[in-house]
Amino acid sequence: MRDVYILAVNFKVYPSAFGRRALEVVKAAERVAREFEGTVSVIIAPPHTEIARISSSVERVIVYAQHVDPVEPGAHTGSVPVEAVKEAGARGSLVNHSERKLRLDEIERVVERLKVVGLEQLVCADTPRAAAAIAVFEPTYVAVEPPELIGTGIAVSRAKPEVVTKAVESVTRVSPNVPVLVGAGIVSREDARRSVELGARGVLVASAVMKAADPYAKMRELAEGLAPRR
Numbered sequence: 001m002r003d004v005y006i007l008a009v010n011f012k013v014y015p016s017a018f019g020r021r022a023l024e025v026v027k028a029a030e031r032v033a034r035e036f037e038g039t040v041s042v043i044i045a046p047p048h049t050e051i052a053r054i055s056s057s058v059e060r061v062i063v064y065a066q067h068v069d070p071v072e073p074g075a076h077t078g079s080v081p082v083e084a085v086k087e088a089g090a091r092g093s094l095v096n097h098s099e100r101k102l103r104l105d106e107i108e109r110v111v112e113r114l115k116v117v118g119l120e121q122l123v124c125a126d127t128p129r130a131a132a133a134i135a136v137f138e139p140t141y142v143a144v145e146p147p148e149l150i151g152t153g154i155a156v157s158r159a160k161p162e163v164v165t166k167a168v169e170s171v172t173r174v175s176p177n178v179p180v181l182v183g184a185g186i187v188s189r190e191d192a193r194r195s196v197e198l199g200a201r202g203v204l205v206a207s208a209v210m211k212a213a214d215p216y217a218k219m220r221e222l223a224e225g226l227a228p229r230r
């Protein structure tokens with residue numbers, strides 16, 4: 001069986017992450033997911049406020065939350081427990097993004113709570129060492145992202161290839177079944193292709209898609225980098 005690669009698009013709170021513009025990005029993601037069915041899975045992570053509407057409008061695209069709080073439903077004003085994103089229609093959540101960090105014990109708790117309610121977990125780590133510590137919890141995916149490259153357009157797979165190879169190596173040693181994704185500065189087909197060559201099973205991107213004049217063309221380009229079409 002062929003490997004399926006992951007194209008994960010974090011909407012963050014870019015202007016295109018909300019309302020009508022977000023739906024355009026979603027439509028583009030859906031088109032790419034259809035075109036690459038069986039070779040690339042497309043995950044999108046819109047803001048919490050958009051999850052319900054977006055989840056009900058997708059067929060092939062997988063919708064994740066950008067973050068969940070390590071709390072149970074109850075008296076926690078402004079918090080987002082895992083049950084809330086599940087109820088809204090999400091299939092999983094990013095955890096510990098470097099713009100929304102958690103302590104290691106909180107990561108463990110959130111991963112466990114997501115598993116209990118049947119949601120996937122894409123947990124971010126800023127170093128290979130952190131990736132290995134997180135892989136012990138056996139999340140669905142670990143994504144390694146050097147924070148200093150995020151949003152720069154300087155791809156981790158080009159500028160710091162050793163971060164990718166080390167993360168793949170150390171995660172595989174701890175939990176051989178946990179796929180490693182890479183992110184930070186990935187903007188082109190070549191960046192995505194290089195990530196796969198270094199052992200990654202996919203990429204986590206944001207600005208390249210959310211700032212693109214044509215999000216469909218950009219996502220298709222990245223998907224082609226992950227899984228070139230014959």
Ligand SMILES: O=C[C@H](O)COP(=O)(O)O
Binds near residue numbers: 205208
């Ligand atoms: O969640 C996405 C990452 O932080 C990468 O962001 P970026 O593609 O804008 O560098």
